[in-house]
Amino acid sequence: MALQQLADKHRLSHAYIISSPAQEKQAEMAQELAAAVLCSAPGNKACGNCRDCRKLRGGTHPDLILVRPLVDDKGREKAEISVAQVRQLVAEANVLPNEAERKIFIIEQAEKLNHEAQNAALKLLEEPPARLVLALCTSNARSLLPTVRSRCVELSSVSEAEMADEQSLRLAQTYIKRIADKNPWETCVFCMEHEEMDIASVRLFVQELRSCAVNMLAKRAEPMGLSGDTLMKICRLAEKCEDYLKVNTGVKHIFGLLAAFDADKS
Numbered sequence: 001m002a003l004q005q006l007a008d009k010h011r012l013s014h015a016y017i018i019s020s021p022a023q024e025k026q027a028e029m030a031q032e033l034a035a036a037v038l039c040s041a042p043g044n045k046a047c048g049n050c051r052d053c054r055k056l057r058g059g060t061h062p063d064l065i066l067v068r069p070l071v072d073d074k075g076r077e078k079a080e081i082s083v084a085q086v087r088q089l090v091a092e093a094n095v096l097p098n099e100a101e102r103k104i105f106i107i108e109q110a111e112k113l114n115h116e117a118q119n120a121a122l123k124l125l126e127e128p129p130a131r132l133v134l135a136l137c138t139s140n141a142r143s144l145l146p147t148v149r150s151r152c153v154e155l156s157s158v159s160e161a162e163m164a165d166e167q168s169l170r171l172a173q174t175y176i177k178r179i180a181d182k183n184p185w186e187t188c189v190f191c192m193e194h195e196e197m198d199i200a201s202v203r204l205f206v207q208e209l210r211s212c213a214v215n216m217l218a219k220r221a222e223p224m225g226l227s228g229d230t231l232m233k234i235c236r237l238a239e240k241c242e243d244y245l246k247v248n249t250g251v252k253h254i255f256g257l258l259a260a261f262d263a264d265k266s
Ligand SMILES: [Zn+2]
Pocket: 038, 039, 040, 041, 046, 047, 048, 049, 050, 051, 052, 053, 054
């Protein structure tokens, strides 16, 4: 569903997935949704002028609750949004809005909700509390459980196909970077993290991997210190994966091959 369709304040759903490859774009869309939820002026669209719209713009609206990964002692963002954070939301869900007619919970980087946290969030989706809108912002809607996705209206800044292309490009670049860093452990972790990917996405990813390596070879620039020889080997590795995928080799096996790749040996 396109973003424009959410502009109607009177026809809001109780839950949305906002997806875009860029986090800034997600935030922008979430802000637009929040305006539609909170605006108190008459009319179908957020007015931008009422007390609620102004407070929202100023970042002080009490009926907008943002959830994002917590930060650890060293100031680094944690890898996951914890189930405790989601339970806190669930507990607050039935409390009436402070000022507006409705309130909105926005979960940023929802791909960082682990399965337990997503299952906790299901409570809000299965029996949606009155006067509450939930928005899950993510770069990858596929990372969310089907039980969650099926209960949300999905808003995307790009088509599903563009989204998939963008994601495979990002994955291919990350993999090549891991190889360039010569850190087999990191490469292995990367591969393990993607073992559950669906086969169509893996196909796109290895195609993208091959074309990235080919493009880098064509430029003869030795990007990230990668030699032409290593790039050739990455091309061959990607081709091998594509061949395996044609005969329905499992995703885990493909990532096993990618994890085992050693530019100095293969
Ligand atoms: Zn307004």
